[in-house]
Amino acid sequence: MTAFVEYLLTGVSRGLVFALLAMGFVLIYRVTRVVNFAQGAFAIFGGFITYSLLKAGVPHGLSELLAVAASALIGLVFGIIAIGGEIPLLASLVITIGLSILSEAIVMLIWGTTPISYSGLAGHDFVIFGAFIQRQYLIVIIASLVVFIALVYGFGRTYFGKAMSACASNPYAARLSGINVKKMGLIAFTLGGALGGLAGVLITPLSPITYSADISLAITGFAAAIVGGLISPGLAVVGGLVFGIAEQFVAGYWSPSNETAVALALLIVLLLWQARRVPVGGLE
Amino acid sequence: MKSVESVQPSQGRSVDSDTVLATFDLVVRYGAVVALDGVSIHVRKGEMVALIGPNGAGKSTLLNTLSGINRPASGRIVRKGKLAHVPEGRQVFPDLTVEDNLCLGAYRGGSRNPAPMYELFPQLEKLRYRRAGGLSGGEQQMVAICRALMANPDVIAVDELSQGLAPLVVSDIARHLVELNKQHGTAVLLVEQNAQLALNITSRAYVIENGHIGLEGRSSDLLRNPAVRAAYLGGVR
Known part of the structure; x- marks a missing residue:
């Protein structure tokens, strides 16, 4: 039971980090x-910038916030490069x-x-059902839930959010209604940068990152986003949780070396399931 | 609100004081293809004008140019007042509710209160929380027209009102447009392949063929014009 709770909570918090990355994919898409295959890059920037700021003596909290803001800015710059000009979709992707x-x-x-x-926010670890849980896991869970609620509210309830959804729903009609679709795209890239940065800021205390960690983070985030067909934020969160929990159970009960293989196998299964659900090319 | 877009220096032609929308020698190219070749039209305040012509004649290109989606290669557009464009194929926001579709019509300004639209098309009020993508073609056309009207325009340009709709639905929506024109003085530019419908409800019309205006005149005259009858009103081509 102790191990189960530990794996589950670790899985949930890692899954929520994947979900943050997935939300970035979904938002921009x-x-x-x-x-946006540079989604993982935002995370490593977030992690490394926080690391440097903390080392420079900037207090916890502020360091993390500044790192997320910097990632948002990087997102905006990437957006300008990727979609700023009259660039075909495929070229933007490349x-x-x-x-x-x-x-x-x-x-x-x-x-x-x-x-x-770097160490997460100071404070005592706590015990649930006999399992020692690092406080950082709780922080991850709370921070991501707050972000998800803010996004759901922002997109579903505010006029600005609806205008953004309109760009996704029908870009041509959005332009006719006077919505600046390009500007909305850049805002999406900025928010995507912030989400990716937050994911990196949150995950670095749990598992050290290197300069090349963006690939595996991006793949897992992408896989989670695919669960919702790249368009559903809710299903992307479910996808992130599935990957995070599966990964921890495989690592815990089987072998940590199998965790990536299982994640990729799950991705293939999900892609096949998606392909059956949503016919390619929209044929009925 | 007055906006004048000049691509070439004005050719010295003045615009009547009651003109809300006009083009002068408008040329639009898609690469090497000339889609519009010197098109001059005008719509006066409160007027109902038809633009008829076959597929590919340049009707939608003209509207997209008036809305700023296409850039003219040369020519001049004069817009005095707000233009709202109901695009071909209705182009609702399928994932948003009817009400959100309407509210987004006011993005450029104007009241976001959709209540006047529900007065115009009472059917829509019952559908207000439904996804626009799940509605019938006629209902979507109503949503598209109301979304355009939310901008409180001086001219509403409707592209292919009748496309894919049952005749009864078309005449119902057309009646609403005429009503709107009478009550609010909103000018209407009706772009149609269905010449019979367009010429019956408008006072003036243009016939566009291969990117230029072939004929223009009073709609009632065009209805009797043998060439128009032969080409667009079921006569032998």
């Missing part, structure tokens, strides 16, 4: 139809792959190749 590779190079140049980590 919904508004711009671009799959640009994001290039930006992801470029990010790795930049992080490696600035911070080197050694994995980094």
Whole structure:
């Protein structure tokens, strides 16, 4: 029971981090139809920037906030590069792959190749059903839930959020209604950057990251986003949780070396399931 | 509100004081293809004008250019007042509710209160929380028209009102447009392949063919014009 609770809570919090990444994919895809493969890069920037700020003596809380803000700014810059001009969709997608590779190079140049980590917010670990749980897991769960609620409210209830959804729903009609679709796309990239950055800020205390951690984070985030067909934020959260929990149970009850293989196998199954549910090319 | 977009220097032609929308020698190209080749039309305050012509004649291109989606290669657009565009194929926001569709029509300004639209099309009030993508074609056309009207326009341009709709539905919606025009003085630019419908409810009309205006005149005259009858009103081509 103790181990089960530990795996479950760890899985849930890691899953929510994946969900944050997945939400970034969904948000950017919904508004711009671009799959942003640089989504994982935002996370490593978030993690590394927090690490440097903490080392420079900036207090906890502020460091994390600044890192998320910096990631948002990086998101905006990536957005301008990827969709700023009159660029075909496929070219934008390839640009994001290039930006992801470029990010790795930049992080490696600035911070080197050694994995980094930092301690989460100070405080006691706590015990649930006899399982020792790091406080950081609780922080992850609370922070992501707050973000999800804010996003659901922001998109579903506010006029601005509806205008953003309109861009996703029908870009042509959105332009006719006077909505600046390009600006909305850049806002989506900025928010995507913030979400990715937050994911990195939250996960680094739990598992050290390196300059190349963006790939595995992006793949897992993408897999979670695929569960919702890249458009449903709710299903993306479910997807993130499935991956996070599955990963922890595989690592705990079987072997940590199998966790990536199982995640990828799950991704393939989900892709097949999606393909059956949503016919390719929209044929009925 | 007055906006003048000039691509070339004004050709010295003045615009009547009661003109709300006009184009002068408008040319639009898609690469090497000339879609509009010197189109001049005008719509006066409170007027109902039809633009008829076959598929591919440039009707939708003209509307998209008036709405700023296409950039003209040369020519001039004069817009005095607000233009709202009901695009071909209705183009509702399928994932949003009817009410959200309407409210977004006021994005450029104007009241976000959809109540006047429910007075115009009472059917829509019962559907207000339904996804627009799940509605029938006629209902979607009503949503698209109301979304455009939410901007409180001086001119509403409707592209292919009748496309894919049952005749009874079309005449019902057309009646509402005429009513709107009479009561609020909103000018209507009706772009249609269905010439019979368009010429019957408008006072003036243009016939567009291969990117230029072939004929223009009073709708009632065009209805009797042998060439128009032959080409658009079921005569032999």
